Structures are given as C-alpha cells and as structure tokens.
Amino acid sequence: MSGISGVGVIGGGTMGIGIAYVFATAGIPTTVVEPDVGRASTLRSALLGRARRGVERGRLDAARADALDGLLSVVSAVEALGAELDLVVESVPERLALKAEVLAAAERREPGLLATNTTALSIDELAAGLARPEAFLGMHFFNPVWSLPLVEIVRGKATGDGAIAAARAASTAIGKESILVRNVPGFATSRLDNIAAFEAMRMLEEGVANATDIDRAAVLAYQHPIGPLRLSDVVGLDVRLDVARNLSRIYGERYAPPTILTTLVERGDLGRKTGRGFFEWTP
Template structure:
C-alpha cells in the first residue's frame, strides 16, 4: 500500500527517493508550496543522474516520478499505509505534533528520522507506542547504506522486524540500538566533527587537510568538516546543544560552529560553510 515521508527537506527527499527508486509508491507531505512544486522534478533529475552513472537501473529511474505523490498536509495521507517516516526538523515539540497527526492515519509502522531526540520522549504522546520507533537515515540517503533502527522502551519486537525489513527492501543494512541520547552513530559522528572544528579554531591545520587526514589515514569516505557542510551546520548545532545537556562539555558546541550558524553559513544548502559550495 506504499509509504509516506513527512517533510520534503534534504533528508525527507532522500528517504522518499530511495523508496521510490525501489519501486515503492511514496507520498511526501510538504506544506511549503515552493518546495513541493519542484520536489518530484528534483528527484527525477537525481534518478536520471543515478542511471547515467550506473547506480540506478534505467527502468527504475524512468518509473520513479510516477511513484511519487506530494500532498500539503498529513491529513491528506491515505489511511493504513505500511510505513510513515516523519522527517521534520529536530525540534521535539514539532515532531510530537507531526507524529500525533500521523498516528491518526493508522499506519502499520510509524517511524521518526531523528539523529538525537529520545524515542521514548516522542512516544509519550502516542496512543500506539508499540508500533513506533526510530529509523535514522544518513545523508546523502541514496549513497549511504545504513539505517539505524532505534528501539524505544515500548517498541514491539514486530515493529523492529518490520523496520529492518523495510530497510532491506530499499537496499540498506540496519543496526538496532536502544534509546540513549545520540544513539550509536550520532555520538561517534558528532564527537569527531566537533573535535575537527576545534582543531580548525586552534589553527592546527586547514579544513581541507583535516578532512584529508580522516579520509587517507582512517579510510573515511568524507572528512568530518565537509560532512558537516552536507549535514547542515544548523543541524550540527542543534545536536550539540542537545547532547551537551546529557554528556557535558565533550559535546559542547564549538565557538566556531556557533559563529558560523549565527552568520547564516550553514554549509552546502546556503553555499558557504567550511567549504565554498557555490
């Protein structure tokens, strides 16, 4: 019966893309008309590029636009979908509001794409927390092969099995972690990113050389500063502020990060971050 993704931002688009590319009818909820109007075309262009590079079957690329539907509100979603993934900004109150509305559409599985917010805290306002969990995707979703499945205290085993099956159906590997702040991947990823930012602040090396060290010495596919630009420095800052309330000073936002976000240099999406993306 298909899936739905709530939120047509960077992550929401990526999640919608991988499901549609796998042949799954996918509905995206995006209330902002300017973004909604171009969403299908943007993902169709991505599919064509993927086919040209041999990363996506040509037939799948051609079929992808026809599998995508964009609606302006959660209330417009069909009832009883197999899976609904919420992917709105990392603001707990907003997520709780969106999840409560999504649950009323009675999906078989309800998931949140969060990198740091407690699954139990988000589940507290739901009528069926057993059918709710975290499905943490990674940016760019079409390239990175992992989905982190986060089990809340009330999450049923059947929900975990279902989430892993959905991940496998779109060609992703999955890991299962319990609901602790930052889960597994965000704690690892962000501690490296924040340390790289502090090294840049201290003049240890230029951004390109810090990233090159991570790529060449440790086999990372992308350096922590370039990855931060891709993720969004505003997203990094939100995560830092949240994790520092739990784990203390080691996750405190670097002053450089605070300053760049205040100046509107958010990374790739604004054209300027640690790198020039224009």
Template sequence: MTSDDLNSIAVIGGGTMGVGIAYVAALAGMPVAVVEPDNGRAEGMRRTIRDTVASAIGRGKLDQAGGDALARRITHVAAVEDLAAELSLIIESIPERVDLKLDVLARCAARRPRLLASNTSALSIDRLSQAVSDPGTFLGMHFFNPVWSIKLVELVRGAATSEATLATARVFVAALGKESLTVRDVPGFATSRLDLIASLEAMRMLESGVASAADIDRASVLAYRHPVGPLRLSDIVGLDVRLDIARTLEAVHGERFRPPQLLIDMVAEGKLGVKSGHGFFAWPDPSRKEA
C-alpha cells in the same frame, strides 16, 4: 510481514533527508507520498528527484523507463491530513525540534499507520512516543546522508517498541538494499555520538588554527580511510542540524558535546553548508539551480 506488504509509504518533510528516503523507497518499487507544506521546498524536492534520476540514468544505474517509473512513484501532498489512512509506514523527517516533532507525530498517528518512525538523529524515542497513540508501533529509523549511498539504517527501540515493529522495520530496510543495526534509546544512539564528536573536534581544530579545513578533512580521508572528511560531511548534513544535535547531546552527556563558538557563529550568519551555498567549504548556490 514481507516486503510486498510494504506497499504504501509516506515521508514527512521534503528536505534533504526526506527526499533521500523517498527516493530509495521508490527505487525499491514502493509508492511514496511526501508531505511538504512549503511550495518552494516542494519544488526543490521535485528538482532533486529529477536531477538524481538523470544522474542514475547517466551512470547506467537506471534506464529511461525505469527512471520515469521511479519519479512517478513519488507524489507530493501539502499536509499530513491529506495522507490516506492505514498506510504501511510513515517516516517523520523534519527538523530536530521536540515541539515540532511531537505535533507532527500526533497527527501522523491519527492516520493509523501500521508502523510509525522518526528519522531523528539524537532525540529520545521514548519522549517522542508520548505523542503516539500506540507506542508499540513506533521506533526510530535513522537514515544517513546521502541516503542513496550509505547502506546503514540505525533502528532505535523505545521502551514500548514491539518485536513485531522491529521485525517489520528490518524487512523494510532490507527491501531498500540496506543493512540495519538496533540500538536502545540513549540520546545520540550509537552513530550520532561517534560522528558528532569527531566533527566537533575537527571544528575546534579549525577554530584554533591547527590546519585548514581542507587539510583536516584530508587527514581523515587519507589516514583513516573515511569516505569524506568531518567538516565536509558537516556541510552536507547542515551546520544548523549539527548545532541542534550538539546542544541536545550536551544537555544529556555534558561538556564533551559543547558546540564550538565557530559553529554557533556560522549558523547565526546563515552559513549552513550545502543548503545555503557556504559552510566550511563553498558549494553551488542552491537558488541558481534550474528547475
């Protein structure tokens, strides 16, 4: 399969990751349907696309005509059942809840896509494949936030994932201008385990008063040349997402992935990072963005 064959893409979920995946696919010239049943989130998705296109035009990455064409390639539907049958690729990008993903993946499989992927950060692809009628066409396709900036996509091969499915996934990733690595289906894969363990340790350092959030992040950026510190990155990812992944990996890998009480308390208080306007750092209030 060539990139020209990937001419019909759908993304399930209009949150931060779903919008990012839709944007980079549309930037690569692919028409993308985004399934998002929540009207407020759908409007937020449209706003994010407008803002990102405007930013790209302002930085000279796109001209006005190219930006307008990109935005037109992204459409919105309210339900999986509204998607056309036999799409080239459907990518599920919804919250890290097994029950929710199993339901959505079963509904996606009923649309008979040539390829079906989950953007899960930590859940077992073999477990999720139980909802899929043809697990040979199913794999993990783990993008990173912000999707438009980070060049890596982690492909997760389940026990039944076929060589043809992996090959097609690699073609898709390359068409996006990104690179892929392939890992086997071990909870947390490779990147989530490395990323999460650093973030949890940074939270424990903050919790015990080692240094401020800003200085912990500066240490990571200046000493190890990370582009962003672990606490700021956690705010961007979403502290609720961090907590869900930590609990998943703690159940499998043990105490080293135990979420700090600080993280548990912040999520309970609604301090989720960028999406709520407050996390380890203060962020612009998302409810005050102009439409």
C-alpha cells in the same frame, strides 16, 4: 516488489528527499509531505534529476528511474496522507515539540509502522504522546541516503517486536543493512559522528590545519569517504547545532557546540543548502 504497498515521508528537506528517493526507486509508492510551497515545487524535479544521475553513473536501473515519477506524490499536509500506509517516516527538524506534534498527526493516519528519523532525540519522549507507542521506533538514515547503506533502528521501551521486524524488512526492501540499538541519547552513530565533527571544528578554531587538510586527514589516513567538516556542511550546520545542544545537555562539555559552529549558523551559513559553510558550494 517489496511487499510494501505505500510509504509516507514527512518533510521535504535534505533527509526527507533522500528517504523518499530510496523508497520510490525501490518501486514503492511514496508520498512526501512538504508544506513549503517553494520547496514542494522543486522536490519532484530534484528527485527526477537525482535518478537521471544515478542512471548515468550506473547506480540505478533505467527502468526504476523511469517509474519514479509515477510512484511519487507530494502533498502539503499530513492530513492529506493516505490512511493505513505501511510506513510513515517523520523527517522534520530536530526539535522535540515540533516532532511530537507531527508524529501525533501522522499517527492519526493509522500507519502500520510509524518512525522518526531523529539523530539524537529520545524515542521514549517522542512516544509519550502517541496512542500506539508499540508501533513506533527510530529509523535513522544517513546522508546521502541514496549512497550510504545503513539504517540505525532505535528501539524505545514500548516498541514491539513486530515494529522491529517491519523496520528491518523495510530497510531490506530498499537495499539497506540495519543495526538495532537501544534508546540512549545520541544512539550509536550520532555519538561517534558528532564527536568527530566537533573535534574537527575545534581543531579549525585552534589553527591546527585548514578545513581542507583536516578533512583530507580523515579521508586519507582513516579511509572515511568524506571528511567531518564537509560532511557537516552536507548534513546542515543548523542540524549539527541542534544535535550539539541536545547532547551537551546530557553528556556535558565534550558535546558542547564549538564557537565556530554557532557563529556560522547565526550568520546564516548552514553548509551546502545555503552555498556556504566550512566550504563554498556551487548550486
């Protein structure tokens, strides 16, 4: 056992599901907050299906997969989370006001450590409305969470040493390595990831190559596990657009949203979750 007695994850989207999965399959009781009835109804079956595939591929012990159902709870509101959990991770869309509201509600449940899974928003801005900013930080996971071994821990001005130690321990408990970065816009990984993604989109706009060949270049020449356009589809093009708008306000034109990204989002083609983005996706 990890020594962590309970974790809450707020948000049952792509990232929230992944975060819940890695904690629950590590033997840690995990509660997911998801107010959308349709999404909540499929969340458990999605996680159990992922666990079965993990066993089939030799990536997950069968006993851990069997225990998953009993370790997982789904509730519709933050107020239904257990009080004084060891860790609560917020993973709602990249909008400052929404995250601030959710984090304030989560803090009222008095978790030992409160974290946001933001990819680019300021930890200090998010901490401004909290009563205990010393117990708050960023824990940036990567998609797919069950496969990628890194957690980027982001330290705000008020974050205490105890919170850093707890975040590192939680990362270790789920088999992840962690890096510690200071709170600068885009942190380290989002700046690297998004600049590559946006450049790939501009190359596609300019007709340099098609989407498949741009991604093949990244995979074959630079040994990336997945190309930047396919990864953007997996992350969600709406998420990419939110990040582009946030970073471009700070760093300028180099992070400006490519026209093709804005067009796809306005059309409702958000990537894998809608079945179409830069690529076609089957359910």
